[in-house]
Amino acid sequence: MHASRPAKVTSPVYSLSHDYVRLVPLGLIVGAAGVGLSLAMGLPSGGFRRFSFAYLTSYCFALSICLGCLFFILSQHLTRAGWSVTVRRIAEIFAMCLIPMGLLSLPIVLPTLWGSESVFHWTTSADWAGSTRIQAIKDAYLNSGFFGIRVVLYFVIWGAMAWYFFGRSLTQDRTGDKMISRGMQRNSTWMMIIFAATLVFAAFDFEMSLAPLWFSTMFPVYFFAGAVMSAMATITLTALLLQNSGRITDEITVEHYHDLAKLMFAFVFFWGYISFSQFMLIWYANLPEETVWFKHRMYDEYGWGRLSLILLFGHLLIPFLGLMARTVRRSKPYLFFAAIYLLVMHWVDHFWIVMPEYSQADHSFTFSWLIDVPCAIGMAGFLVAFFALIAGNRSLVPLKDPRLGECLNFKNGA
C-alpha cells in the first residue's frame, strides 16, 4: 500500500511491423482491398460521385480520430497532466498519422481542383446557389483554388504539430531532459489556438460545404466533439489491444482506463449537448435556409429519420447510461466493447452528415453494404498500417517523462 512503483518502463520493445504480426502490409492490403471494392461497386451504381461520398464519409471518420488525438496531446500538455503520460504515446502516433492522411485526402481534393462536381457541387461555375448575389459572396471562399490552398495549409500545420510533439517526446526518451516537457507545455498554448482555428475551417470545408447554402457556426464544435470522443475510444481500444498482445505490459493500469472512460463519457455527452444545441437553435428559429439541412435528415420521407433516431439513442442516450457507472469504467472487457461500439457510432455520425447530400435531387436515403462498409474497413486498415509503420520498434510508452512516476502510481479517488 505504501510502496510506490519505480518510474521505470518494463514493456518489451519490438516492431509491430515485423516481429508480432506483419501489421503494415496487412493493414495496407485491407485498406487497398476495402477502398478498391468500394470503388468497383460504386462506379456502376452512381459513378465516381457515389464512391467519393463513401470515401469522404470514411475519410472524415479517420481524420477526426487523428485530430482528436492531436487535441488530446495538446490538452494534456496544456494542463500539465500527470495521469496520461503512459497513454500519450499512442495519441502521438495517431496524431502523426495526420501526415499520411494528407495523402489520403487526394481522392477528394484532386477532383475538386479540376472543377469536378464529384464531391462538392460548389465547384461548378453554373448557378448552384439559385441567386447570383449569394453565389458571388460564397464563391470568394468556396472556390477550387482556395480550397486546395486551405487543405495543404491544414495538413502542413497539423503535420508540423504532430511531428513536433512526437519528435520531442522521442528525444526525451533518449536524453531524459526535463526542459523538453516544459517546452512542449509552453508551445501547446498557442498551438491549441491554431489547432482550433484549422479544425473549424476543416470542418466547414470537408463536410459543411457539401450543402454550400447551409450554415451553422455550431457545426465545427459538433465535429470536434465527435472527434475527441472517437479519439478517446481509439486510444482505449489501441491500449487494450497492445496490452493484450504484450507490447505494453503493466504501464497502463485500470486507473488509466478509468480516466479514459471518464473522458469518453464526458465527450459522449458533450457531443449530445452540442448536437442538440445546434438542432434546437435552428429548429426554434425556423428559418428556411437553416432548417433545410435538418429537414432532409429528420423526416422519414427522405429516409433519414430512422438514422437520426439511431444517433440520438445509439450515440447519446445508450452510451450515456452505459458509461455512467464506475464499475463498468474500470472493466476492461466492457471498455473494449464500448470503444468499438462508439467508433461504429462515430462512423454512423459522419455517414449521417455526409450521405444525405449525395442525392441533390431528392436527398433520399443512400446506403450500400458493398460500397460504404468496405470503404470504412479499408480506411481503418490504412490507419492501422500507418500506426504500425510509425510505431515501428519504438517504445509505446514515454521512457523518461518527468511525470512517469506520478503516472505509474496514479490512483483515482474512491
Added chain:
Amino acid sequence: MGHSVKKEPAAPRPKTRAVGLVAEFHDPHKLVDACDHARQAGYKKMDAYSPFPVHGIDPAIGIRRTRLPFFVLAVGLTGCLFALAMQYYTNKVDESPIFPGYRFLISGKPDFSLPANIPVTFEVIVLSSAFATFFGMWALNRLPRFANPLHRLPRFRRVTNDLFFLMIENDDPKFDAKRTRQQMEEWGADAVEVCEEDLTDQQLPKVIRMAGVVLLFFLLLPPALVFRAAGQTSRLPRLHVVPDMDWQDKVKTQTVSPNLGSEDDVDYLYSDLRAMRKPLPGTFARGDLILNTEFSTGIKVGGENGPVDSGTGNPVAGDTPQLKPDNSGEVFASTAASQQEGQTTPSTTASNQDPQTQDTQPPTAANNANQADGGAVAVVEPDWVDKFPEGVEVSLATLNRGQARFEIYCSVCHGYDGNGGGLVNQRALALNVTGKAAWTAAKSLHDPTVKVQPVGRIFDTISNGRGTMGPYHSQIPVADRWAITMYVKALQETGIQPETPVVSQ
C-alpha cells in the same frame, strides 16, 4: 461528563447514554493497524478520527463505497420525468377543473413539442441531481445534528492537533464493553475512554424553539390575508408592481400628442396636436394600394353606375383605372350615396378615425347601410359584373381555395352547405328565444333572392357586408373573395351537395 451530573443531582431518569468506546493513539500508523484489527475482529460500526488524511485508512476501516450515486441517479431520473410531465400538463391540459393548464394556440405551433422542452428538462435534471447530491450527503452523514458526543471528551479536542482516535459504537453487534476495551488495549491504544451522550444535547434550545414558533406565526399571515381578501371588493386602485410597464412612455395612434413644454408655454410634439404624422398625399401603406377595377370592386367599369373616383366623386372613366386606397372598404358608391356625400358631413366614427380617408371622405358600406335602413335615400344598385372579371382564374384550384376559405370564414354562420345552419347562427337563434341576443338569422345562400344575384353583388357582400353581416375586406384578400364567390355560385348550382361542384360562368 462530571459537570453535567453535578448540575442535576437528583435526576429521575438518566440524562446520559453511553455511545461507544474511544481509543486514543499517538501515531497514525498505530491507528491504521488498530483499524485493521478492528475490521478483522468483525466490528462494523466504528470510525477513525485524525488531524490529517491518513493514507490507507479507508480500506483499513472497511468503508464501503457510498450509495450516493444511485440516490442521485434515481432523483435525476425522477426530475426528468417530473419536468416533462410538468411541461406536458401546463402546455397540453386545460380540461382539469382545478389548476387547469395553459393550452394556448400560438402561431399554429403544436401544444407540446419535445425539442422545445429539452432545455427545461435538462435544467431540472441538473438542479434535482445537485440537490440530491448535497442533501443526500447530509442525510448519509446524519447531518444536521446539534452536537456530537465526542466533543464532550476533553482529550478528544486534540484530534485537530496531534492525537488519533478510533471509536467503536455500542450499537455494534460485536460490542461488549469489557472485551472491546481489552481488545483496544491489545491493539496498542494509549488510552481508552467511554464516550457518553448528554441526551439534552439533542434538544433545541428554548430561545430557538420560541423563535421558531414566532416565525411560524408570521408565515401564517400571508395566507390568512389572502383568505380574508377572497371574495371581497376593494375601492383601492390596482397594485402596479412594474409601473413603467403598465404606463409606458410612448405615443399611441390617434391620440393627442404630448405636451412637451410647461403648462404656460404650450409646446406639442406636432403642431396639429396629432401624435403621429399623416401619410404623405399620394402614398399608400403596403397592401393598401388597389386599382379601382372590376376585380377589386365587382362593379362594371364604364357601366351606367360604375365605380366612383373617391377623390372627385365622379364616375371613373372606363379605361383609365384610378389609384385609390382600399382601407375604408372596397368602395362601391351608389350615385345616390355619393350625392348625399357632397351635402352632408358623415359622422361615422370609422371614417373619422382613419386619417387616410379623412381628406377624401369616401362613402362607406356603413354609411350606405345606415342610409338604406333610414329609408331616406333610394339606393340605386350599381352595374354588378355578372361574369368573373379579368384576374380571376376559373378553375378547380380556385374553387377548392374558395371552399377552404368559405369553410373558414363563412360556414360558422352560413353553414357548410350554405343553408344558414352554422353553429354561431344556431346558438344565436337559441339565445334569441331566451331574449339574451338580438340576432338576425344568417341568410340561406340557396334563397331565391340570393341565387339571382350576379357575382359582383356577392363579391361586394363579402367585401362590405350587408345588413348585420360585417365586412370581410380586411380579413380576406381580393382574390380569395372571388374564390369564395365562385364557391358560393357552385353551391347554389348544386343545391346542398358540395362534393360535386359545378363551375358556372
